[in-house]
Structure formats: structure tokens, C-alpha cells
């Protein structure tokens with residue numbers, strides 16, 4: 001059996017064409033079932049539906065052979081025990097620093113003011129500000145980061161931005177680009193050896209599909 005870990009929503013939707021290229025069609029959509037294990041047209045391939053941030057953990061421990069996870073998630077996780085053979089170039093966005101419109105971020109950086117930064121991405125935020133030599137207090141949040149500057153919890157946030165609509169709707173502006181993000185294929189290291197014959201053609205089909213988009 002080959003088990004593939006995916007999260008609901010954009011990653012599932014954007015992975016569907018890649019699965020199709022490898023001849024894999026899910027029996028159900030995660031949005032229309034409460035099942036967490038979803039069969040496919042291939043009797044030896046199943047999907048498991050997990051939180052986006054849990055995908056690397058399932059693959060690391062071999063509970064899934066493959067998975068799809070955002071680079072943001074992989075950088076927070078650390079990537080231990082995972083091969084990351086392929087950038088799937090899906091679920092694209094950028095990790096940004098954002099503040100309330102009107103907050104003088106550059107001024108605060110220049111003056112060496114100790115800013116409070118709210119984020120779910122504490123590892124990447126820590127690394128970013130350390131590299132700039134800026135001292136910050138990090139406040140760990142699990143969602144709705146955009147709220148933090150509006151209610152005085154933080155001076156700035158580190159969050160993912162795609163259309164910019166969420167920032168705009170909350171009177172926030174992006175003040176610094178940290179990195180572009182896309183989703184990667186992750187593969188359990190021993191699965192790649194033990195199930196090589198079944199896995200390699202799948203990986204090749206995914207790679208060909210990504211290459212064909214260019």
C-alpha cells in the first residue's frame with residue numbers, strides 16, 4: 001500500500017492534477033466526506049487527510065509514504081527524515097512582514113526599537129530578524145494573525161500573503177518580503193528505498209507534469 005498525506009483545501013485541489021497524471025483518482029473529495037482515509041481508483045494507493053502542518057510528521061514517521069507540504073510548514077518542522085525531491089509549484093504565496101497602515105516599520109528597525117511580532121511561523125521569524133540584527137519579542141499564534149496589530153497585541157505580524165486581500169481588509173500593509181513559498185513533495189526516506197519500484201514512476205509523473213507547465 002502507498003499512503004499519501006494531503007491537507008484539505010488548496011493543497012488537495014492543486015494536487016489533484018498531479019495525482020491524475022500518475023493515474024490516481026480519489027474515490028471521494030475530503031470536503032464531502034468525514035472519512036480521513038480516502039481510497040483511490042488504484043487498489044494499492046490511499047490518501048490520508050491531515051492538518052497542513054501535520055503532513056511532515058506523518059511522512060517522517062512513515063505513517064505516510066508521500067505527502068505535499070508548504071515550504072513554510074517544512075521550514076517550521078525542520079524536515080528531519082524527509083526527502084524533498086520536487087517543488088510542485090502549487091499553493092504559491094509569500095512569507096511577509098506586515099504592519100498596520102501608517103506604522104513606521106523602517107523607522108522602528110533603524111532606531112532599534114524592540115518590536116513585538118505575532119506569528120505562527122516562529123522559526124522563520126526568529127531567523128529573519130536575527131539575520132537583520134533586529135531584536136524582537138515573538139508571540140506565537142495559531143491563526144488570524146492579522147488581528148494582532150489591530151488590537152495592540154503586536155507591532156507587526158509574519159504571515160503568508162497570496163492575493164493581499166486579507167491584509168487590505170484589515171488595514172494592514174506588507175512591509176517586508178521574507179521568501180516566496182510553494183508546496184513540495186515530501187517522501188519518507190525508507191519508503192523511497194523499500195517501495196522504489198512503485199514510487200519512482202509516480203514521482204516521475206509528478207515531475208513531468210510540473211515541467212510541462214513551463
Ligand code: PRT
Nearest residue numbers: 009010052070071073091092093160161162163164165166
Ligand atoms: O488552515 P489550517 O490551520 O488547517 O492550516 P493551514 O492554514 O496551514 O492550511 P491551508 O490549507 O490554509 O494552507 C496550506 C498551505 O497553503 C500553507 O502551508 C501554504 O504553504 C499555502 N498557502 C498558499 C497559504 C496561502 N497561500 C494563504 N494565503 N496558506 C495560507 N494562506 C492564508 C494566510 O495565512 C492569510 O491568512 O490566507 C490568508 C491570506 O490570503 P490572501 O489571499 O488574502 O493574501
Ligand code: MG
Nearest residue numbers: 009010052143
Ligand atoms: Mg488556513
